[in-house]
Amino acid sequence: MSQSSQELHLQTLTQLAAGLDSGEFSSVELTQELLARIENLNATLNAFVTVTADQALAAARRADENRAAGNGGALNGLPLVHKDIFCTQGVLTTCGSRMLENFVSPYDAAIVERLASAGAIMLGKTNMDEFAMGSSNETSYFGPVRNPWDLERSPGGSSGGSAAAVAGRLVPAATGTDTGGSIRQPAALTGTVGIKPTYGRVSRYGMIAFASSLDQAGVITRSAEDAALLLGSMAGFDERDSTSIDRPVPDYVAGLSGSLKGLRVGIVRQHFDAGLDVQCGAVVRGSLAELESLGATLTEVDLPNLDLSVPTYCVVAPAECSSNLSRFDGVRFGRRAENPVDLLDLYCRSRGEGFGAEVKRRIMTGTYVLSAGYYDAYYLKAQQVRALISDDFKKAFARVDVIAGPTAPTPAFRLGDKTDDPITMYLNDIYTTGANLAGLPAISVPCGFVEELPIGLHLVGPHFGEEMILRCAHQYQQNTDWHNAAPEAYR
């Protein structure tokens, strides 16, 4: 099938860029078509909190003018959406919370700025778990997002709106954030590609903080090639983020070519133990065999402290969030309780009304683990275990180039299935949190189906190994078709 004959909503960013370049369609036409699709389909998916139609069309017109004048950045006229955790100037930025229900940001996040200056068109802001705390998108104040593969199921979270929008072919690409798996797990559950770069690769400025030492911005797309294209514009040093790293950004698209011959792929035995759904395991093993057939060699590696990654995450992330969310006090921005009788009442009711149950649970957990008398036993211990986990990865990467395994233990689960049991919900991130704790880049790539639900292959690289995991994912996609499968109602 000729790619250019495909309907616009089915095309990848790379294909759309070619179409815009050849004048087959304009950015305005493309934007209009996708806005119409969002208009039609979002009601069922609930993937968006805000659609910025007027702003998008204005930007598309400018992009077309630039193109006509021979100007425009690498992403000129290409549409995308931002997770509602990124501050967007003059546009509602809710973070999925009642606390910020009416918060209009006075400034743009670094990545919003960078993507816009590369010419990308923002079509809207996507739904998410409240303050990115959740793995199912059910903690959003704006209601759960539905998985286009099965509307009764969760698209995962917390970047569930972004994943559903891309999977449902409403948009070709979306930004996301990943603190424990929040880009990769929804990507896996919706059959999309999701990459979390190395900690410090992409600026966190303007990204509403959940757990600062774990948070990292990334993208959800349909192909590794598109992820490479976007990452090239997003990554790079930003002096406004002290944890951002000053290191040249490689040409990720150029890095996609090249064979996987001799690539050493590490397989972690514990990834395939009892916690993993049997059918899921079979699909992932199949994808590993595919990598082998492409020239990679498979080696077993050991991550002895892997089982401690979720418990460690469950101390570190709440600790940081309990402090990060203190600024939401009803004083300067966000929800303010009406007619407070005194200061304490203002705090208690503003926060009590503004935050949902999961956010409250994590603030309480975090406050507890940082308290005098508990700090050493929890927070300090967790930091020590975190160092052990990083060390495990370091040792493994001395022997292999990439570590491969499942992204999530099961396919998409039913909405409401895990909401009563936070621990089971947290365990959904069992394979992904390690990369956050160690600050490593990781990507999830569609690798098959279990009962018509997509499964993700998880590839973790060493620090600044984005080029390598993107190439690995791209070469895999060059030889498989999983990522081109669209949910029936969304083709």
Place this chain on the structure above:
Amino acid sequence: MKASWEVVIGLEIHTQLATRSKIFSAASTTYGAEPNTQACLVDLGYPGTLPVLNEEAVRMACKFGLAVNATVASRSVFARKNYFYPDLPKGYQISQFELPIVVGGELFITDADGNDRRIGITRAHLEEDAGKSIHEGLDHSSGIDLNRAGTPLLEIVSEPDLRSAKEAVAYLRKIRTIVRYLGISDGNMQEGSFRCDANVSVRPCGQTELGTRTELKNLNSFRFIEKAIDFEIERQIELIEDGGTVVQETRLYDSDRGETRSMRTKEEANDYRYFPDPDLLPVEIEDDYVEAVRATLPELPDAKQQRFITEYKVKPDDAGALTASLALADYFEATTAASDAAAQVVANWVMGGLSGALNRDSLDIAASRVTATALAGLLDRIHDKTISGKIAKEVFEAMWAAGGSADAIIEAKGLRQITDHSAIEAVVDSVIAASPDQVAEYKSGKEKLMGYFVGQVMQATGGKANPGQVNSILKKKLS
């Protein structure tokens, strides 16, 4: 009674660093702007904003560390101090906790017996200031001004080495002099850029164990600090002697009533849940950097005082007073360099007439109406006996009031001293002739009348007669 008690005081000083922008943002730190006009999104704690450390604040902290003979930590860590308060925008203050930037310094003060006393400095750490709550003029509500939020502070913590309110003040003055010499703070207590909390306890003399301490806050002048500490010492001693016990608590000083009042007890105190701030990297300082900063250190007060004593032969107390302010010390040195007068004479004038005039007009030495060069010109005229010391005071006042050089004023007012022996003798003769009664009294032994005769001569010469000559001629003629 009081002699049997030993006082133990430790001070925590918050000194505002004189950086142009805030410690974690680019907003200006200028004092006195309209509320909330110097607070950017970072200072307001807006969602998604991040702190970026101002390197100038680090350099200033290093300077201080080196000036008090402390260690500049090769690695220090910013931590979050978590608590809710309306003037604290993020719900936490970025400070340093376990690993401060300056560790283990010292300085010397002069105690009541005139001996040097070493006061240990436990640590100094960098942190951001909070904003201010405003209550005046608002009905049933409070305003918040976040201009000050994010202003860099260096918190300097002393060891509990101070033994009296006077020593505490001497220590504070010394610290303030040092930060001003270093140019890292204006040390202005009224504007709140130099603030102090005092931890005060008492114990029976000879006891090694410390007594229960109270923390005094709201001490915004040296005078109040001394009064508050003295009040608190009395209160604690009386309390214990009456069979009571001191409660560990924070007490506010009420300057209107001259007393301290309980603010909150430690039992109700916050658990601040300190943890390393994940938004900021540890501050790593290399030896080369420290040495480069050391090379920029100015001559410090103690060294300068010593040099004034040995180089200028100035009395130790005067040397101390002159070096208490860098500007004053510079003024003294500039005057001395430009004048033929002895350095001690210059010192007397700087500490006397000049300081008096400055105080009278509430002027800083930098704004003195008489420059060092002008003062030198005046002192030269005393030195070469053109005018007497008394006339010099008149000339100085004229210079202070209207400017101009000493020479011009002496010329214009005809103040040149009369040293012509025969001219003075003629005046003396006429005074003696006009005062037969006084002469008789004097000769009968009432020698105090010499003052009267001198006064008459001086009056007759408009104060211009050389006083030495007047005295010797009078003595000769009356004998």
